[in-house]
Amino acid sequence: MKVLMFGWExxxxxxxxxxxxxxxxxxxxxxxxxxxxxxxxxxxxxxEDKHSIExxxxxxxxxxxxxxxxxxxxxxxxxxIEVGSxxxxxxxxxxxxxxxxxxxxxxxxFVETNEDGYIHFSGKYGSNLYTEIYNYSIVxxxxxxxYDFDIIHxxxxxxxxxxxxxxxxxxxxxxxxxxxxxxxxxxxxVNPKVYRIEKEGLDAADAIITVSxxxxxxxxxxxKINPDKxxxxxxxxxxxxxxxxxxxxxxxxxxVVTFLGRITMQKGPEYFIEAAxxxxxxxDNVRFVMAGSGDMMNKMIERAASLGIMDKFHFTGFLTxxxxxxxxxxxxxxxxxxxxxxxxxxPLEAMQSGVPVIISKQSGVSEILKHAxxxxxxxxxxxxxxxxxxxxxxxxxxxxxxxxLNEANSLKWDKSAxxxxxxxEKILNPIKSQQL
Amino acid sequence: MKYICxxxxxxxxxxxxxxxxxxxxxxxxxYDDYLNESILQKVAQKCYLPANEVMLKLCNTYGNxxxxxxxxxxxxxxxxxxxxxxxxxSFQKLAETGCVEFLSETYPHxxxxxxxxxxxxxxxxxxxxxxxxxxxxxxxxxxxxxLIYSDKIGAEVxxxxxxxxxxxxxxxxxxxxxxxxxxxNAIQPKLKLLLKNYKLSDDIAFxxxxxxxxxxxxTPEKFSTWLNALDSKEEIVNLFIDYETFGExxxxxxxxxxxxxHLPEAIFKNTTYAFETPSNIIKKLQPVAVANVPYPISxxxxxxxxxxxxxxxxxxxxxxxxxxxxxxxEQITNPELLQDWEYLQTSDHFYYMSTKWFSDGEVHAYFxxxxxxxxxxxxxxxxxxxxxxxxxxxxxxxxxxxxLNKLNHLLREKNEEILKLKENIKKLKKKxx
Numbered sequence: 001m002k003v004l005m006f007g008w009e010x011x012x013x014x015x016x017x018x019x020x021x022x023x024x025x026x027x028x029x030x031x032x033x034x035x036x037x038x039x040x041x042x043x044x045x046x047x048e049d050k051h052s053i054e055x056x057x058x059x060x061x062x063x064x065x066x067x068x069x070x071x072x073x074x075x076x077x078x079x080x081i082e083v084g085s086x087x088x089x090x091x092x093x094x095x096x097x098x099x100x101x102x103x104x105x106x107x108x109x110f111v112e113t114n115e116d117g118y119i120h121f122s123g124k125y126g127s128n129l130y131t132e133i134y135n136y137s138i139v140x141x142x143x144x145x146x147y148d149f150d151i152i153h154x155x156x157x158x159x160x161x162x163x164x165x166x167x168x169x170x171x172x173x174x175x176x177x178x179x180x181x182x183x184x185x186x187x188x189x190v191n192p193k194v195y196r197i198e199k200e201g202l203d204a205a206d207a208i209i210t211v212s213x214x215x216x217x218x219x220x221x222x223x224k225i226n227p228d229k230x231x232x233x234x235x236x237x238x239x240x241x242x243x244x245x246x247x248x249x250x251x252x253x254x255x256v257v258t259f260l261g262r263i264t265m266q267k268g269p270e271y272f273i274e275a276a277x278x279x280x281x282x283x284d285n286v287r288f289v290m291a292g293s294g295d296m297m298n299k300m301i302e303r304a305a306s307l308g309i310m311d312k313f314h315f316t317g318f319l320t321x322x323x324x325x326x327x328x329x330x331x332x333x334x335x336x337x338x339x340x341x342x343x344x345x346x347p348l349e350a351m352q353s354g355v356p357v358i359i360s361k362q363s364g365v366s367e368i369l370k371h372a373x374x375x376x377x378x379x380x381x382x383x384x385x386x387x388x389x390x391x392x393x394x395x396x397x398x399x400x401x402x403x404x405l406n407e408a409n410s411l412k413w414d415k416s417a418x419x420x421x422x423x424x425e426k427i428l429n430p431i432k433s434q435q436l
Numbered sequence: 437m438k439y440i441c442x443x444x445x446x447x448x449x450x451x452x453x454x455x456x457x458x459x460x461x462x463x464x465x466x467y468d469d470y471l472n473e474s475i476l477q478k479v480a481q482k483c484y485l486p487a488n489e490v491m492l493k494l495c496n497t498y499g500n501x502x503x504x505x506x507x508x509x510x511x512x513x514x515x516x517x518x519x520x521x522x523x524x525x526s527f528q529k530l531a532e533t534g535c536v537e538f539l540s541e542t543y544p545h546x547x548x549x550x551x552x553x554x555x556x557x558x559x560x561x562x563x564x565x566x567x568x569x570x571x572x573x574x575x576x577x578x579x580x581x582x583l584i585y586s587d588k589i590g591a592e593v594x595x596x597x598x599x600x601x602x603x604x605x606x607x608x609x610x611x612x613x614x615x616x617x618x619x620x621n622a623i624q625p626k627l628k629l630l631l632k633n634y635k636l637s638d639d640i641a642f643x644x645x646x647x648x649x650x651x652x653x654x655t656p657e658k659f660s661t662w663l664n665a666l667d668s669k670e671e672i673v674n675l676f677i678d679y680e681t682f683g684e685x686x687x688x689x690x691x692x693x694x695x696x697x698h699l700p701e702a703i704f705k706n707t708t709y710a711f712e713t714p715s716n717i718i719k720k721l722q723p724v725a726v727a728n729v730p731y732p733i734s735x736x737x738x739x740x741x742x743x744x745x746x747x748x749x750x751x752x753x754x755x756x757x758x759x760x761x762x763x764x765x766e767q768i769t770n771p772e773l774l775q776d777w778e779y780l781q782t783s784d785h786f787y788y789m790s791t792k793w794f795s796d797g798e799v800h801a802y803f804x805x806x807x808x809x810x811x812x813x814x815x816x817x818x819x820x821x822x823x824x825x826x827x828x829x830x831x832x833x834x835x836x837x838x839x840l841n842k843l844n845h846l847l848r849e850k851n852e853e854i855l856k857l858k859e860n861i862k863k864l865k866k867k868x869x
Contacts, residue, residue, distance in 0.1 A: 282457065373810055385456040389814040392457075392821075395753030396813055403791070 001424060002036045003029070004149040004166060006140065006159035010041050017345045018179050021211070021235050022155055028236070028417025035421065038147055040162070042136050056143065130193070137161035144169040151424050155179060157194060160201025173206040173427045181218050184340040185266050199223050206427050209233050209420060211343035212364020233420055234368050236413040237348035240325065250330050254312075255286045255391045258331040258355075260324065260346055261338075263294035268337035268360065268377045273300060275337075277307045278384035286312065286391060291327050293318040328353035332397065333390050337377045338363050347372060351408035356390050356400040358383065368411070371403035437720070439672045439712040440663070440703065441630060443579070443602060444679035446484070447509040447545050448476055449784035451805050455815050460822045466776060471805060473519045480520040483683035488526040490682075490697050495533040502700050503535045503711040506679070507579045510543030510563050511782055513570070524570060531571040537713035538567050540575035540598065546781035547745055549580055549589045550732065551759045557596060559778075577601065577714040581783050583632065583676065583735040584742065587728065590621035590629070598627070600718040602676060605631035606733045606740040616670035618718065619727040628718040629727050632676040632735060636662065641677040645690035656695060656702035663707050671721055673709070676735070737792065745786040750813040754820065755786060761824055763841045764831040773830070776823055788812035 005026065009019035026037050040056045140162035144152075152174045154163030160176055167174040182194045202208055202223050208230045210216040216232050219225050250256065257279075259272045269290060276288040290300065290313070297315070304313045319327055324346075328334065334350035334357045341363035348365065350357050351372070359366050360377035373390070375382045390397050453468035494502045508527070516523045530536045542548055542559040543566070549556045560578070568574045577600035578593045585603035593601055605615025610631070621627035639659070643649045651658070663673060678685065686692040703709050712720070736744045746752055758780060765777055789809045806812040831837060 278458075370808075373808075381456060381458070385458070385818070386814060388457040389817060393753070393813070393817045395749045396810065396817070399749045399791070400810060 001034055001151065001428070002038065002149040003151050003153050003424070004144070004147065004172075005037055005039045005153040005155070006136075006162045006166070007039060007041050007155045008158045010039065017343070018156055020238075020345055021179060021343075024236060024238050024413040025417055025420065027238075028413035028415075029420065031414055032417060032421050038149060040140070040143060042132060133158050133161055133197070137165040140165045141169045150428060151175060153177060153420075154201065157182070157198045157201060160197055160204075164201060164204045167204065174204060175207045175209060175423060175427070176201050176205040177209045177211075178202075178215055178219055178342070179211055180342045181215065181222070183218050183222055184215075184342050185264075205229070207231065207423050209423055211235050212367050214340075214362070214364045214367065215342040231419075231423055233416050233423070234364070234411070235343045235345055236411040236416045237345060237352060237408055238413065239409060240349065240352045250332075252287060252330075253285075255332045256289060256330055257286060257333045257335060257387055257391070258289045258291060258327060258350075259335055259337070260291040260319065260327060260350075261336065263290065263292050263297040263300055265296060266339055266341070267292075267294070268339045269294075269296055269300050270303065271337040271377050271380055271383065272335055273303055273307070273313070275335075275380040275383040275387060276304075276313060277309055278380065279387050280309050280312055282384075283388060283391070286387075288313045289316060289327070289331070290314070291316040291319050291324075324349065325353060328355050331355050333358065333387060335383070335387070336360060336363060337375075337383065339377050341365070348408045348411060351401075351404035354401045354405050356397050356404060358386055358390075369404075369407065371400055371407045373400070438670070438707075438709045439717055439721075440709045441505065441672055441674045441712055441714060441717060442503075443505040443507070443539070443674070443676045443714070445507055445579075445676070446512050446679045448472075448479070448512040448515050449545065449782045450511055450515070450779045451475075452785070452815055452819055455818045455822075457818050457821075460818055461825055464772075464776075464822060464826060466819050466822075467779075468805070472515060475803060476515050476519045479680060479684055480516075480523050482688070483680050484520075484523045485526060486688065486693060487679060487682040487696075488523070488530060490693055491536075492526070492530055492533070494697065494700055495530065495535040498700055498704075500535060501704070501711065503537070503713045503716075505537045505539060505713050506530075507539040507541050508567075509541060509545040510559075510566060511545055511779060513566060528571060531573065537577070537715055538571050538573060538575055539577050539579040539602070539714065540564050540567070541579050542581055544778040544782045545581050545784070546778075547581060547584070547742075547755070547783050547786065548781060549584060549592070550742070550746065551755070552762055553592050555759075555762060555781075556592065559781075560596060577630075577718070582745075584732055585629075585729060585734075586732040587622040587730060589732065590627050590729075591623035594621065594624035594627040600628045600630065600714050602630045602674070602714065603632070603729075604733050604735040604740050605634055605674070608740065609727060609729055609733060613725065614667065614670060616666060616673055617725070618672065618721045618723040619725055620723040622726050622728050625723075625726070628721075628723050630672065630674050630714055630717065631727070632674050634735070636673060637675045637677050640675065640692075640695075641681045641685065644681075644686050644692055644695070653691075654695065656699040657706065659695075659699060660702040660706040663703065663709055672712075672717060744790050744792055745783055748789070748791050748809075750789045750791070750809060751786050754789065754813060754816055757817070757820055757824075761827050763844070764827050764837075766844075767831050767837075768827065770830065773823075773826060780820065780823060785812070785816050789816070 007019070007022045009022075011019055011023045022039075026039055029035055029037050038056060136159065144166035149170070150172060152163050152166045152170070152172055154160050154174065155177045156179050163174050163176060166172070182190045182198060202219060202225050206229070208219060208225065210219055210230055210232050212234065213232050216230050219230050220227050257276070259269060261267045263269045272288070272290065279286060280288075301315060304310050316327070328350050331350070332355070334347060334355045336344055336347050336357065336359045338344060338360050339362060341360065343364040344359065345365075347357040347359050347369070357372045359369065359372050359374055361374050362377050366372070366374045373386050375386060390400070451468050451471050452466050455466060491504060506527070513524070531538070540560055541563055542556065543563040544559060546559060548559055564575050576598065578598040579602040580589060583602060583604045585601065590601055601621075615631035615633045619629040619631060621629060639651070639654060643651070644654055646652060666673070682692055682696065700711065732742055733740050734742055734744075746755055761777075765774070768774060788804050788806050789812045791809050806815070
C-alpha cells in the first residue's frame with residue numbers, strides 16, 4: 001500500500017504541533033509492513049529527517065507547463081500557466097461534478113513561478129496563505145500524475161485542496177486528518193473562507209480522522225458530516241531521551257510554572273496570567289514563564305505589567321526543538337489552559353520530562369490522560385488552587401510526575417499509526433475489514 | 437449446634453466541601469452539608485429505614501431465634517442525629533427486641549490503629565459510651581474500621597477488655613484452613629476471632645443481582661442448600677456485609693429485601709443452623725487454632741490489605757501530616773477543633789485518594805465526591821493546612837512545648853516499662869509459688 005500524504009510542515013521547520021504530529025505518525029506508519037508513505041510539503045529545506053519517508057518538496061516539482069503567456073495586467077511578472085487539469089481550488093463539489101460532466105478541460109488559473117518553472121512556496125503561515133494553498137493544489141495534481149499510490153491522506157485545511165485535487169486526478173480515495181478546525185483556532189469567529197475550504201475537504205473525503213472526540217463532535221455538528229465516516233485516532237508522543245537527561249536543571253531557586261505554546265486566543269494565555277496573579281498574591285516562592293509567541297503576546301505583556309507582576313512573570317519568545325525540553329527541565333509545573341485544543345501534544349512532552357501538568361478539560365488530550373489535573377480553562381480560581389497545591393504539597397507533585405511519565409511514555413505513535421492503517425484498510429477493502 | 441452470624445456495617449463519612457487554598461486561614465468550616473444531607477437522606481430512605489423494618493419484622497416473628505449484629509460508626513450516628521433521627525429510633529426499636537448486638541469500633545471510623553494506640557483507644561471508648569447511651573448495651577466485641585486487623589491490633593483490643601474481634605477470612609492468612617471456625621489472637625490467646633466467610637458474604641453483597649453470575653438468581657432456598665453443603669464439622673458461617681447492600685448497592689428492585697425476609701424461614705426449614713451474635717458465639721464455641729497475622733489485613737479488594745487507604749505517596753503524606761498534629765491535640769480542649777480532628781481521621785478521605793481505582797473499577801468510585809485522587813488529595817491537604825494553622829495558634833511550636841512533649845513521651849515509655857516489669861514480677865511470683 002502506498003500513501004500520498006500532503007502536509008504543510010515537517011520537522012525541523014515547524015510552527016506548531018501539526019508538523020510534530022505528522023512526523024510521529026509517518027514514522028509510526030513506516031514501521032507497518034507493505035506500507036509506503038510519500039510525504040509532500042510545500043517547501044523542503046533539505047535538512048528534514050528523511051529516514052522514514054520519501055519527502056517531496058512541492059516546489060521541487062517542475063510544473064508541466066503546456067503554455068506560457070505574459071499577463072500585463074499585473075505589476076509583477078506573472079506567468080500564465082495552463083495546467084492539464086480542470087481544477088478550481090475554491091470550487092464546490094457541485095461545480096466539480098458539473099465540470100467533469102461537461103468534460104471541460106484546460107481551465108485557466110494564475111500561479112506565480114520562478115524562472116525554472118518551480119512554484120515558489122514560503123513554507124510558512126502568512127498573508128499570502130490562500131495563494132499558497134491554491135498553488136499547492138495545482139502542484140498536487142502534477143504529483144498525482146507523476147507518482148503511483150493507493151490512497152491520499154491530507155493533514156488539515158491547508159492541504160485539503162491539494163488532497164481533493166489529487167483525488168480528482170487519480171480517482172483514489174481521500175482521507176483527511178483533522179488536527180484542528182477553524183472553530184478551535186479562531187475562538188468562535190470563524191473565517192468563512194477557511195470554513196469553506198474545510199467543509200469542502202471534509203465533504204470530499206472518503207474517511208475523516210480526528211485527533212479527539214472533541215474534534216470529532218465539532219466536525220460532525222459544525223460541518224454537518226456523517227458520523228459514520230469520522231474516526232478518532234489519538235495522537236501520541238515520540239519517546240524522548242533529552243527529557244530524561246535534562247530533568248531538574250533548574251537555575252532559579254523559586255518554583256517555576258510554565259505556559260508553552262502559541263500566544264493566541266485558542267491557547268488561553270490570559271487565564272494563565274490571571275491565575276498567576278492570584279497565586280502570586282498568596283505565595284512568594286514562585287515564578288511564572290510564558291514561552292512562545294503569537295498575536296496576543298503584546299496584549300499579554302501589557303496585562304501582566306498592569307497587574308504589577310512582571311518581576312515574577314517572564315516571557316521567552318518562541319522556542320523550538322531542544323529549547324522546549326530545556327524549558328521543561330526548568331519547570332516545576334506545566335499548564336495548558338487552552339480554550340479549545342483538538343489534541344495538545346505539549347503536555348505529553350512535559351510529562352516525559354517528569355513535569356506535572358494541568359490541562360483544560362477543553363482539550364482532546366484530556367480524554368486519554370489520567371495522571372494530569374484537569375480543569376475548565378475559565379476556572380482561574382481552581383487553576384490557582386491546583387497550582388498552589390502542586391507547589392506546596394511535594395507528595396502530590398511527585399506522584400503526578402512519576403505516574404505521568406509512565407503514562408506519557410505508554411502513548412506510542414506505533415499504536416496511532418496502526419489505527420490510521422485500519423482506516424485505510426476499511427476504505428480500500430471494505431468487505432475484508434468488515435469480516436475482521 | 438451450628439451458627440450463622442449476620443453482621444452489618446453502617447457507616448457514613450462527613451464529606452468535605454470544595455475547599456480552595458484561598459480559604460486557608462479564612463474559613464474554618466470544612467463540610468459539604470448539602471451533599472452529606474442529601475446522600476444520608478437518600479440512603480436512609482432506600483436502605484436504613486426499609487432494611488430496619490424487615491429486620492424488626494423478622495425479630496418479632498422469630499423472637500430469640502433470629503439474631504443480627506450491627507456496627508454503626510460515630511460519624512454515621514452524628515449524621516443520623518443531624519439529618520435523619522428516625523433512623524436512630526428504628527435502630528433503638530431493634531435494640532429493644534433483644535435480638536440485636538451492637539459492636540464497638542472507632543468513633544470516626546478511623547485508621548488510628550495504624551498509627552497511635554492511645555488515639556485508637558480514646559476513639560473506641562467514646563464510641564462505646566455513645567452506643568451504650570443510645571441502645572442501652574455496652575459493646576463486648578470489637579470490629580475495626582473495614583475489618584482491619586493484625587496480631588498487634590488484636591492484642592491492644594484485648595487489653596481494652598474485649599474478648600472477641602471480627603476480621604476478614606483472608607486467604608493468604610488462612611491458607612488451607614476454613615474461616616468457619618473460631619480462631620484466636622497470636623499474642624493474646626484469650627481474644628477470639630470471627631473470620632468473614634467472604635465467598636458467601638460476597639454472594640449476597642456483590643453478586644446477588646449480577647445476571648452474568650452462573651448462580652443467578654440467588655434464592656433463600658439455594659443459599660440454605662449451600663450452607664448444608666459445607667463440611668459438617670464446621671461451626672460458624674460469618675456473613676459480614678455493608679448494610680448499604682440492602683436497597684443501595686443492590687436496589688430494592690433486585691429483590692434483596694425479599695431475599696432477606698425469607699432467608700431465616702429457609703434456613704430454619706432446611707438446615708440445622710441457628711442465628712447468633714458474636715458475643716454469644718465466643719461464649720459457646722472454642723477456638724480451633726491460632727490466626728497469625730503479622731501484617732494488617734482488611735476486607736478490601738483482591739489483596740485484602742490496606743493499600744486502598746495507605747497505598748500511595750499521597751495517602752501516606754496526608755496520613756503522616758495529620759498524625760504529626762497528635763501531640764498538640766492532647767493539649768486542646770476546644771470542642772469544634774476536636775470534632776474536626778475526628779472527622780479528618782475518617783478513613784474515607786484516604787480512600788478517595790487511592791490511585792488503585794484507576795484500574796480497580798467501580799467499588800472505589802461509590803459515593804466518591806471527587807473525580808480523581810489528585811482532587812481528593814488537594815482538597816484534603818488544603819483543609820489540613822487550615823486545621824494545622826488553627827492548632828498551631830493555640831499550641832505554638834515554642835521550645836517549652838517541644839520540651840514538654842519530650843517529657844510526656846518519656847513518661848509514657850517509662851510507664852509502659854513499669855507495666856511490663858510488673859507483669860514479669862507476677863509471672864515470677866506465680867512460678868515460685
